[in-house]
Amino acid sequence: xxxxxxxxxxPEEVEVEPRLLLVHLLRDHLGLTGTNVGCDSTSCGxxxxxxxxxxxxxxxxxxxxxxxxxxxxxEGLSGTAGGLHPLQAAFQRHHALQCGYCTPGMxxxxxxLLAEHPSPTEEEVRRGLEGNLCRCTGYQGIxxxxxxxxxxxxxxxx
Numbered sequence: 001x002x003x004x005x006x007x008x009x010x011p012e013e014v015e016v017e018p019r020l021l022l023v024h025l026l027r028d029h030l031g032l033t034g035t036n037v038g039c040d041s042t043s044c045g046x047x048x049x050x051x052x053x054x055x056x057x058x059x060x061x062x063x064x065x066x067x068x069x070x071x072x073x074x075e076g077l078s079g080t081a082g083g084l085h086p087l088q089a090a091f092q093r094h095h096a097l098q099c100g101y102c103t104p105g106m107x108x109x110x111x112x113l114l115a116e117h118p119s120p121t122e123e124e125v126r127r128g129l130e131g132n133l134c135r136c137t138g139y140q141g142i143x144x145x146x147x148x149x150x151x152x153x154x155x156x157x158x
Contacts, residue, residue: 003067007032008076016063023047023058025066026073034074034104038133045132048105049073055112057105057131074104077111086152087111090145098136106132110146120150
């Protein structure tokens with residue numbers, strides 16, 4: 001099937017098999033390898049991207065379901081300006097990553113969370129990240145980074 005979608009602000013038209021997963025379209029066909037394949041069963045969240053602004057686990061979305069949609073991956077989070085997105089910079093400052101495997105999905109989930117809830121509490125951040133697993137950090141640095149970005153945007157008071 002031929003599909004058309006916008007990925008990181010760039011229009012793309014690709015021929016795909018109906019059973020191709022979005023994660024494989026992004027990685028294998030478009031070369032956007034920042035989106036990681038973790039569990040292939042929606043358990044880990046390493047493949048999280050934004051689909052029309054909503055976080056989704058791209059290992060459970062067929063590429064054909066993204067026809068006509070806008071997809072944002074970790075590579076497109078900063079937009080055309082380049083540099084680090086505020087969430088990426090905050091993750092770095094708070095040591096919110098170790099091996100880094102979960103980081104792209106975690107950052108994308110955080111971006112979606114803050115778009116939906118600009119002033120989350122610590123508990124809301126933790127609940128909002130429940131579908132994304134990190135085996136290295138213990139989560140506190142991740143939570144602190146997200147709350148820092150929320151405060152900088154005029155959200156959370158501490």
